[in-house]
Amino acid sequence: PTDGEVDSEVTIAYKPQYIVSNFEGSVSDFLYMNAPSFGSKIFESEIMKPLSLDDMLDKPVKGLSGGELQRLAIAATLSKDAEIYLFDEPTAFLDVEQRLIAARVIRKMVESRNAASLIVDHDIVFIDYISDRAMVFNGTPGLNGHASKPTDLRNAMNEFLGNLNITFRRDKETKRPRVNKLDSYKDREQKEKGEYYYLSD
Structure with a gap:
């Protein structure tokens, strides 16, 4: 950005666009280490079950499909207590129904925490549903842009x-x-x- 200010005191939870599955261990191990609310009733009912993570807890993270990895990353991001949730292309590798489920889960969790979310995505149906x-x-990629x-x-x-x-x-x-x-x-x-x-x- 060419101008503006950023409040450095704001707490942020971030799901990047590119997710690398180089974690040595199971999905359960990953959540235990990276998802602060993993094990709580809210995480289980509001995040884990809707995103169908309970069926893959014993799977090695390195063996997950793109869609499974995406759902895991969304869950880990939502498990954090933040003021702003940043999601870069959360619909990548998800089928149509999974995209709408992800939209419901993200929206519900962000609203329940009275937080804000900034989502970058190319799926118009998803944007329509969540925003x-x-x-x-x-603009011109790599040259100039306007938001x-x-x-x-x-x-x-x-x-x-x-x-x-x-x-x-x-x-x-x-x-x-x-x-x-x-x-x-x-x-x-x-x-x-x-x-x-x-x-x-």
């Missing part, structure tokens, strides 16, 4: 999707965002209203 506000990044101020999700998504010339609608059955076919009736209708994000009900 109250969003920032849109534009919008945090704004409500509708305005941020309208800006983002408008830049891509794509419109979304809500699926009638699943209620998940779906891309409209380019130049379809719905696509044209939403663009005329300036609503690239799905129309509110």
Whole structure:
């Protein structure tokens, strides 16, 4: 950043984008060493069970799949008591249902601690499900960039999707965002209203 200040007293829990599985030991060993609330009833009911970690406690960390490793990293991050939770691409390697479960777990744990979370991800359904506000990044990779101020999700998504010339609608059955076919009736209708994000009900 070119300006701004950072409060060094803020406690942060961070899940990085790239996770390396070089830990010597089981999932249980890893959680015992890296997850402060591991063993508590809250960790078991609110984090471990929803993320399906109980079935892999005896597995060696080095043998975990990408999705298993991602769920373990999310759990370890959420086990910490922090004021800000930073998640860099928490949906990587997760299937659609696991992504929505992860969104519910993250949101519930962050809200229950009256904390804040900053999440970077490319999955629009996940962002739609988990976010109250969003920032849109534009620019040329490696040269320059601009980040919008945090704004409500509708305005941020309208800006983002408008830049891509794509419109979304809500699926009638699943209620998940779906891309409209380019130049379809719905696509044209939403663009005329300036609503690239799905129309509110």
